[in-house]
Amino acid sequence: MRNTHVYIDLSALKHNLQIAKHHAPNAKVLAMVKANAYGHGAVECLPALTSADALAVACLKEAIPLQQAGWQKPIVLIEGAFSLEEWQYACSHDLQCVVHHKEQLNWVLNYNHQYKKPTIWLKLNTGMNRLGFKADEIVDIAKQLTDKGYELILISHFANADVKNHPSNLNQIAIFDKVLTTLRQQVSSNIQGSLCNSAGIVNFTNQHYDWVRAGIMLYGATPIAEQTADALNLKNVMQFTASIIAIHDLAVGDCVGYGSRWQASKACQIGIVSVGYADGYPRVVSDDAYVIANSRHLPIIGRVAMDMLMVDITGMDIGVGTTVELWGNQLPIDKVAEWNGTISYELLCLVTKRPDWHYLD
Numbered sequence: 001m002r003n004t005h006v007y008i009d010l011s012a013l014k015h016n017l018q019i020a021k022h023h024a025p026n027a028k029v030l031a032m033v034k035a036n037a038y039g040h041g042a043v044e045c046l047p048a049l050t051s052a053d054a055l056a057v058a059c060l061k062e063a064i065p066l067q068q069a070g071w072q073k074p075i076v077l078i079e080g081a082f083s084l085e086e087w088q089y090a091c092s093h094d095l096q097c098v099v100h101h102k103e104q105l106n107w108v109l110n111y112n113h114q115y116k117k118p119t120i121w122l123k124l125n126t127g128m129n130r131l132g133f134k135a136d137e138i139v140d141i142a143k144q145l146t147d148k149g150y151e152l153i154l155i156s157h158f159a160n161a162d163v164k165n166h167p168s169n170l171n172q173i174a175i176f177d178k179v180l181t182t183l184r185q186q187v188s189s190n191i192q193g194s195l196c197n198s199a200g201i202v203n204f205t206n207q208h209y210d211w212v213r214a215g216i217m218l219y220g221a222t223p224i225a226e227q228t229a230d231a232l233n234l235k236n237v238m239q240f241t242a243s244i245i246a247i248h249d250l251a252v253g254d255c256v257g258y259g260s261r262w263q264a265s266k267a268c269q270i271g272i273v274s275v276g277y278a279d280g281y282p283r284v285v286s287d288d289a290y291v292i293a294n295s296r297h298l299p300i301i302g303r304v305a306m307d308m309l310m311v312d313i314t315g316m317d318i319g320v321g322t323t324v325e326l327w328g329n330q331l332p333i334d335k336v337a338e339w340n341g342t343i344s345y346e347l348l349c350l351v352t353k354r355p356d357w358h359y360l361d
């Protein structure tokens with residue numbers, strides 16, 4: 001047995017959802033479970049998310065298994081339908097859609113159906129310049145949709161919510177606020193709003209509106225630059241472990257791994273760890289990267305390979321079979337992401353099916 005494991009702590013996920021609710025007591029929570037719940041396994045995570053008000057996914061392919069698994073509350077396709085057929089499917093299966101461009105709008109306005117009209121999440125571009133209608137066109141669009149009987153939620157997305165003082169945040173908030181007020185005055189007082197992702201939930205408590213969209217914070221990584229997950233009382237959900245499968249003594253000048261990138265400057269002992277980039281551990285990490293075993297930091301040396309990585313265990317009480325934590329309760333994923341020049345989101349999404357996966361309640 002290779003002893004490479006991913007443990008998903010469902011009680012931690014449940015706890016983090018409560019933290020999101022605690023930050024936004026007056027808003028409903030849309031739990032972001034796109035990308036297979038940020039790599040955690042969306043269907044398997046459902047039991048921990050029952051107190052979410054709705055789920056959001058990126059596409060139909062992600063939504064269908066959730067409904068098949070018995071999820072009964074709303075599911076939102078956060079990029080909307082990608083074709084008329086998908087819009088028709090969404091209507092017939094009670095899936096809610098974002099509408100962010102003219103083509104989607106045409107499908108909504110021109111497809112007459114007998115189903116209950118799904119709520120539309122009407123996307124406003126407040127400055128991210130990724131998806132959404134401009135402020136000056138959205139009132140007209142909202143009128144057309146409400147005339148057809150659709151309930152609306154105005155939605156927009158921060159570009160820099162993780163950096164509280166970034167000037168674009170105030171601009172985005174001002175645009176969103178103004179448009180929502182106008183829509184409520186000129187179109188319908190029932191129109192709801194949703195602006196905040198995890199970072200916004202923490203950083204912009206006056207902008208929670210009707211719905212917050214909690215993503216990364218559910219999975220126990222920090223959404224903001226200034227505070228750790230621990231400081232935010234978020235609990236780690238994914239623990240990634242492997243084990244030592246071989247130990248070698250090296251002499252001065254001996255090299256380790258592909259490219260002979262690391263060379264022993266003194267006699268040392270190294271351990272070979274049963275994890276590589278094919279499991280989802282990043283191939284390129286900085287020289288200060290380490291894993292943890294027996295409460296010790298084991299520096300990673302040489303190149304991470306497809307199935308293995310190497311660590312310096314000189315002077316440590318480490319044997320073949322010792323478990324090492326790659327990230328988890330002892331080693332926050334945010335730190336590993338920093339070594340890798342990336343963000344926790346990417347690391348979580350890239351863990352593969354090769355390790356043995358376990359769901360713990």
Ligand SMILES: Cc1ncc(COP(=O)(O)O)c(C=O)c1O
Pocket residue numbers: 032078157196197198199213214215216217223
């Ligand atoms: C539209 C939208 N809302 C909310 C989120 C959740 O963001 P976070 O994971 O930072 O909370 C995302 C994630 O990418 C998103 O695309």
